[in-house]
Amino acid sequence: MSQTRIRRPEVQGSRLLVSDDDVAESGGIALLAVPRLWVDLSHEQPLGRFVAITDAVLSRRHPRASLDDLRAADARFVGGRGSQRRRRARELCDGGSESPRESMVRVVLVEAGLPAPECNVDVFDGDRFVARVDMLYRDEKVVVEYDGDYHRDPDQWSRDQIRRAELESLGYRVVTVTRRDFDDTTAIVARVRRVLLSAARGR
Known part of the structure; x- marks a missing residue:
């Protein structure tokens, strides 16, 4: 029986249901697109750290996604895990933050x-x-x-x-x-x- 889940010491594997829009490619490697990764990180991160992640995503110097991108990603998971944290992070975010x-x-x-x-x-x-x-x-x-x-x-x-x-x-x-x-x-x-x-x- 084949196993697709990563099993390594100190590594926690998981399975996700993703759409085509959730996947980006870098150097030939399939990765989660930033807006979807942002959604998934909201499940576990405390608010302060999650706002720091959101600021980095929206960075004025090196933006990785727009606020509209994050809103669109969030709209797919409204009411799910991290929903309130994502809403609050969008209210508190500032792409001018640099650390x-x-x-x-x-x-x-x-x-x-x-x-x-x-x-x-x-x-x-x-x-x-x-x-x-x-x-x-x-x-x-x-x-x-x-x-x-x-x-x-x-x-x-x-x-x-x-x-x-x-x-x-x-x-x-x-x-x-x-x-x-x-x-x-x-x-x-x-x-x-x-x-x-x-x-x-x-x-």
Whole structure:
């Protein structure tokens, strides 16, 4: 009896019913098309991570599908597994996000009731480029930055300090988030909320 299911240690195989539109080809290999893969990933991924996936799919720099493509794929599975997560991800997505952690920070803030920041905004001093910030509350002049481990490099750390000083000299308030902040996301929200309120009072 032939077996078509993959059986390997630490590999979970599954069977899918797919249509012709669900299949793409790359280098002669049949793969799931991105919109269908997006649907299937919604079954298991937590919201923050799934929004990060959605942002990557819709990336302004390297788009892999359009929002209409995702809507069309979702329409075939409305009411099925992950349906609510897919709907919420479409509401929260932003193709301007450039890293998974940036997306996840944004989801934490918005799900806690804070407004959605703009993603990856260029800041200028007149005609002089100063910085490209991860997230920006423009009216309050509040910047939220996610610093990954590469920011621990001494040269990068020095550049970060100069960059922060430049932003602060222009009246921006900078909130930095790191990986460890995800141990207590309520603290991230409280920190950003306090800075936003302080900035609003100071206007």
